[in-house]
Amino acid sequence: MGEVYGVPGKTFRRQYKKSLSGFKDWPQKPHAEDWILYPENCSCSLSLNEVALSQGELYTVLTSKTAKGRKGSIVAIIKGTQSETVIEQLLKIGRKLRKNVKEITLDMAGSMKLIAKRCFPDAIKVIDRFHVQKLATEALQELRINYRWEAIELENRLLDEAKKKKEPIEIETFENGDTRKQLLARSRYLLYKSREKWMPSQIQRAEILFTEYPDLKKAYGLSDGLRKIYNQNIPKSIAMTKLAHWFRDVETSGFKSFSVLRKTIMNHYSDILNFFDRRSTNASAESFNAKIKNFRLQFRGVKDRTFFLFRLTKLFA
Template sequence: MASFYNLNGKKLQRQYRDYISEFKQWKHKTHAKQYLIYPENIDKHLSIDETALSKGELYTIITNKKAKGKKGSIVAICAGTKVEPIIEQLLKIPSKIRNKVKEITLDMANSMKTIARVCFPKATQVTDRFHVQKLALEALQDIRIKHRWEAIDRENNSIKLAKQKKILFIPETLDNGDTRKQLLARSRYLLYKAPSNWTQNQDFRSKILFQQYPDIKKAFDLVQNLRNIFNQAKSIKIAYTRLAQWYHQVEISGFKAFNTVANTIYNNYRSILNYFNNRSTNAAAESFNAKIKAFRAQFRGVKNVEFFLFRLTNIFA
């Protein structure tokens, strides 16, 4: 706009912030960097998550799912993830309003669970299924990465030996033209997908990968079995039984990383099973985080946090 009217862009931006936008008269300006609370946006179904606004500084954000990422979405924005200050601010909302909340979706962080339990005591906590699946996927990728480092070491040693013998090093290639190092690197994304979503090349690569590395195949099956529980189980009772069976499969597999995942699920199984009541996820919170990142990108970063929050809450609160 400044360019179109042949104005100084930075000066126009400053004038907009200080005079046109009414930012200086904003009633929340003095405490915006610490907390922003909008009790009128509280509804039966909420999400709680954390996001970085500027320079990696985390903020805890509570959103109203019913608003679908539009006006009325923001219930609270609090600096940091420390439990006590956030609870202190949320408890200023009358208990009658807070008790309206019947369900709140969150990740497996203990801080989020504590905030939800203390501030919204009538709400059922639902652990986001995608955070659970992400843990299992990370355990699978951990096994792939270990094999990749081993393949890189073997190839480097073979190159070194070939130089010592003054011969040309020719790496072993598999049926699809990949070396072992390339196979393990290029299999990263196919392991995130269900087999039904693989392309023809990915399907061919997976057959070679699983033939060469049976432990990756076993770990991949564990991930798919966990995904199928969330997709197919129709009730808490069925899900509980199938999770117990999955836990047993992990114990038999002997994978240390998956044992950690299984123990995490065991410690959070009540809130994980609550997913099967209404099949609620934290997708609304993740979507809202994406909106914040897009908004931040328009600013080319956040120089003035208060002004950023002012514009954010004008649009979404």
């Protein structure tokens, strides 16, 4: 636009910020770096999440699901994730508006649950399914990574022995061309997906992997089994039964990481089961976080945080 009107880019940016944008008269400017509130955007269904605006500094973001990521999405953006700080600001929203909130989706962080409980007492808390599934996938990947380090150590030992004997190295290669180390490295992505989404090369790699490492096959079955419970459109009562069977399979597997996951699910059991009432997720909040990151990327970072938040609210508040 600066080129069209014959104005240098820096001059245009400065004029936009100081005069054209309305930033100078923004009512929330004095406290924007610490908190901004738009109570009028409060709806019956909200999402609570955290996002890093710049240099890894976290902000707690409360968004409305009704707006579907468009104008009217932002309810609050508050610096930090400490529950007491966030609660103090959210309590500035009128009690009537807060009591009208009937559902709030969030992750398993204790601070988030406390914020939801104190600020929105009548809202049902729903633990986001993708946070639970992510823990299951991480437990599976941890096992794969441990086996990979063993394979790397084995290959290093064979190389050392070959050097000492001054003989050519013989590295085991499977029928798809992978070495043991490559097999474990290249299996990363197929373990994230369900069997139905595997490509032909991934099917072959998975067959080799599960033959060589039966524990990975068992762990993949546990991770995939949890995903299938979530994917089924079933009532809460049936979900409870299926989770009980899954817990039993975890106990018999003997995998420490999955046992930790089972205990984590038990600690948040009722809020996790609330997903099966309306199948609500935190996807809208994650999508909004992606928009913030994309917006930040377009402007090569955040130099003036207050002005960045002002522009963000122009688009989404």
